[in-house]
Amino acid sequence: MMKTKGIVRGLALAGGLLMGVAAGAQEPGITDKTIKIGIFGPLSGQNMAYGFDVVNAAKMYYDKINKDGGIHGRKIEYVVEDDRCNANDLVAAVKKLVEQENVFMLNGGSCSAAVVAAKDYIVRNKVPYLMLNASGDGALFPPTDYIFGAFSISQYAVGGAMVEFAAKSLGAKTVAYINHDDAYGAWNLEGSKKDAEVNGVKLVVESINPTINDVTAPFLKLRAANPDAILLVTYARPAALLIKKAAELGFNKPIILSVTGTASLNQLVGNVGKDALKNFYTQEVMIDSPGGDKLKPIYDMYKAAYPDLAAKPDHPQTYMPYGIPPAMSLVKALQDAGPNPTREKVLAALKTQDFDSGVMAGRMQFGPQQRAANRSTIFIKYDGTTMAPLPGVFTSRWTYEAK
Structure with missing residues (x-):
């Protein structure tokens, strides 16, 4: 009788171990339901x-x-x-x-x-x-x-798609390019250089700190290059400062804002005023303007x-x-x-x-x-009130190559 009980205990223990192994093999976060x-x-x-x-x-x-x-x-x-x-x-x-x-x-x-x-x-x-x-x-x-x-x-594609738009839709030959002076800015600039080469565009680059408070100096440097368009590949706050500065200094050529700077267009209008958006374009990764x-x-x-x-x-x-x-x-x-x-x-x-x-x-x-996943964008003409999507999808030509 004692021997039988020992066998039962052994089987139960083995069964418990097997159940433990099975439970351990179960993928995390998965149940039958x-x-x-x-x-x-x-x-x-x-x-x-x-x-x-x-x-x-x-x-x-x-x-x-x-x-x-x-x-x-x-x-x-x-x-x-x-x-x-x-x-x-x-x-x-x-x-x-x-x-x-x-x-x-x-x-x-x-x-x-x-x-x-x-x-x-x-x-x-x-x-x-x-x-x-x-x-x-x-x-x-x-x-x-x-x-x-x-x-x-991809940030590698953001600036590149903007360069393609400036060249193909606006006929730009010289483009002023403002990005951040960090890894984020380096990524989009690398892609932009490739697309500038493909589209025969001269890039004039000025990299700024994302927390910059006075954008006068970098803007004057870029204006001196007499660009056909300005590309702002920044977050919303420095972008607003640059757009406002452009209006103050009478710059009336196209300004193109990357999708990373368009968190709130209503707030942008409040910060810079509609008069600053007379020749203004925003980048959009969706198939249509928001809404x-x-x-x-x-x-x-x-x-x-x-x-x-x-x-x-x-x-x-x-x-x-x-x-x-x-x-x-x-x-x-x-x-x-x-x-x-x-x-x-x-x-x-x-x-x-x-x-x-x-x-x-x-x-x-x-x-x-x-x-x-995505390397393509559209562009929207925005005057502070109306968003008018423009024809065409613009895709960066940059591709990853193992080094």
Whole structure:
């Protein structure tokens, strides 16, 4: 009898060990009914306009997928963290989502420098990561197996597409180019040099600190070069200072503002006045101007999902639709991974993705050496009141080459 009890105990122990092994082999964040993902973005602070409604857009897309039946019988469960557009806060959010929430994959980040800070951790822990609207080139090049982004646009492509527009639509031969004096500025300048060469354009470059308060000196240097157009590849605050300075000094040639400087056009008008926008163009990575007819389904979805926010004058924020393409990419990868998804299956599916989001100007395309989804933009003539999209899609010719 004692021997029999010992055998039973041994079988029970073995069974428990086997169950433990099976549980240990289970992919993080996956159950029979759910797939847990981690979402993060700037939900507070001075840069929340870059991500608050982008996060909301991603959430409403996942809610739509769940309402339509989920993915292979599983519903998406999401956990949201605030990264405040700050590198330390973003890394802390990522660690919490991975180590405490045990998410299957990540979808977040609206600020490039902050996103790049998490690269080593994500690669070391082999977590599939899709950015929201950050370009995050420093985390995308050279490519890794785990990080995918630039669904809005790669910073390498931002300036290049602007150069192509200035040359082909405005006939510019000499272009004044103002960027930031940091890694972010170096990325877009590298791409711009390639497109300037292709389009026969002379670039006159002035790099400024993102926190600059007096732009008189750099502007006078560029004006002295007698450019045919000025390209502002900066964030919103220095861009407003430069546009206002141009008006004060009587500069009346075209000014083209990158998509990274258009967080709030209403605020721009308030800062510089309509008279400063008589010959002014903005870059847009979407298929239409914000709120335009081609994007109406996205705005209607937002109004239905967030009626209280939609009733406020400052919502949805300009970048809101940017949250849809990365969410679509994540869902497509999970669908392609099949009914028994693993991180490796999802990563393999991401590397071959190529689809039209119906939101962005260009296709979302990845490849063996390509982790930046979008390189295309449109341009809009803006006079402080009316946004008039111009014909054509402009694509940077820069491509990544291993060194």
